[in-house]
Amino acid sequence: MKNYKTALGESVFTQSILKSKFIAYLSHIESEQQAVDFINSIRKKHSDATHNCYAYTLLKNNIGRSSDDGEPSGTAGKPIYEVIKGEQLFDTVIVVTRYFGGTLLGTGGLVRAYGSSAKGVLNQSQIVTMEETELHRIIIDYKFLDPINRFIEKNADVKTADTIYGEKITMDIQIKNGKTDDIKTCFSDITSNNFVINFIKTDYLPW
Numbered sequence: 001m002k003n004y005k006t007a008l009g010e011s012v013f014t015q016s017i018l019k020s021k022f023i024a025y026l027s028h029i030e031s032e033q034q035a036v037d038f039i040n041s042i043r044k045k046h047s048d049a050t051h052n053c054y055a056y057t058l059l060k061n062n063i064g065r066s067s068d069d070g071e072p073s074g075t076a077g078k079p080i081y082e083v084i085k086g087e088q089l090f091d092t093v094i095v096v097t098r099y100f101g102g103t104l105l106g107t108g109g110l111v112r113a114y115g116s117s118a119k120g121v122l123n124q125s126q127i128v129t130m131e132e133t134e135l136h137r138i139i140i141d142y143k144f145l146d147p148i149n150r151f152i153e154k155n156a157d158v159k160t161a162d163t164i165y166g167e168k169i170t171m172d173i174q175i176k177n178g179k180t181d182d183i184k185t186c187f188s189d190i191t192s193n194n195f196v197i198n199f200i201k202t203d204y205l206p207w
Helices: 032-045 077-086 106-123 142-154 180-191
Strands: 003-008 010-017 020-028 051-058 063-067 092-099 126-140 158-165 169-176 196-206
Touching: 003 020, 010 106, 020 032, 020 106, 032 051, 032 092, 051 077, 063 077, 077 092, 077 106, 092 106, 126 142, 126 180, 142 158, 142 169, 142 180, 169 180, 169 196
Parallel strands: none
Antiparallel strands: 003 126, 010 020, 020 092, 051 063, 051 092, 126 169, 126 196, 158 169
């Protein structure tokens, strides 16, 4: 997978349906342990709630999990999960807390309530496309710093991650996947081939 979508940060959405209160929490995650920790934090925060149902997806190993947490099977975790997958999101967890208000919603009502709660918190969230990038480190003389920076500022395929000022300039740069050869050619033209570039790792970043 070259690119994928995810939700950044954390968001909250609250609604009431037939006197039951639903509070949906969303968080960006990058591991199953982070998902578990977030779910447990919501359970602790709402230890007095009737249910804390959840679903999450992870890009690595294409993991997807959900829990009805005592609601009738398939009426809570699954609709939350379907909302996440419907938006083609990865590395995202949603927990929907329910405080029972005394009126039974029925299986269809529960599915709609948990699904709409998940959609509500997604609407409050920042959804971004994570693009596959390559992190490289370049070493250049000081006289090339300004023209290199001007080039990076105008080019949509490369970003500066870090700059170290020593005997020479050391810059960590992120390059969109498939654009490395083009960027190297431009650096070569700017510096008359007086630069060093080394690949560090492949990563995913919002672009």
